[in-house]
């Protein structure tokens with residue numbers, strides 16, 4: 504994607520190439536003149552606000568988040584009552600994406616999946632899923648795959664067989680992370696984190712995403728070398 508196009512529509516006036524150039528200095532950290540832009544997509548009422556508060560952006564839909572030498576601009580988008588198609592222009596100027604999920608029942612997951620389909624179409628954009636919980640929560644909500652009944656699953660029951668009280672069907676109980684990953688068919692390039700609202704785990708998830716923006720830059724900047732072929736076994 505041409506950098507010129509990105510810089511034209513960039514809300515903070517930056518192109519991807521200006522971000523990549525930022526850490527070009529060897530040894531010293533180049534002064535950051537631009538900030539990566541990270542849209543945070545929320546799929547449940549209230550969690551986006553709590554997440555922003557947890558990372559130090561209180562009472563606003565947008566603000567700065569600092570990680571090591573890198574400061575980023577974070578902006579909240581509420582996708583639970585908006586058409587996900589609207590995020591397409593936002594993705595084009597983003598440097599990474601964080602998707603915030605709370606409940607994994609069918610209605611919630613269909614919204615997440617619809618938005619993820621759009622996010623997934625940007626293959627080079629670092630993206631993470633974050634499952635947010637209230638402090639002390641030890642169970643999570645899914646829907647029965649057979650009848651759609653909303654069900655609470657306790658964390659410590661993962662891996663056991665459970666019955667749906669509604670349709671009586673039996674199935675293996677997943678962990679929350681594995682359920683989300685398999686529902687969306689996530690690959691390893693899209694990590695799923697768990698965090699507790701108001702706790703340091705929220706900052707950690709952001710740190711990790713920012714670290715991936717830097718890794719991504721480095722990978723794009725580094726020289727191309729040829730794949731090495733190991734000697735075949737038994738020859």
Ligand SMILES: [Zn+2]
Pocket residue numbers: 647648649650651652667668669670671672
């Ligand atoms: Zn059922």
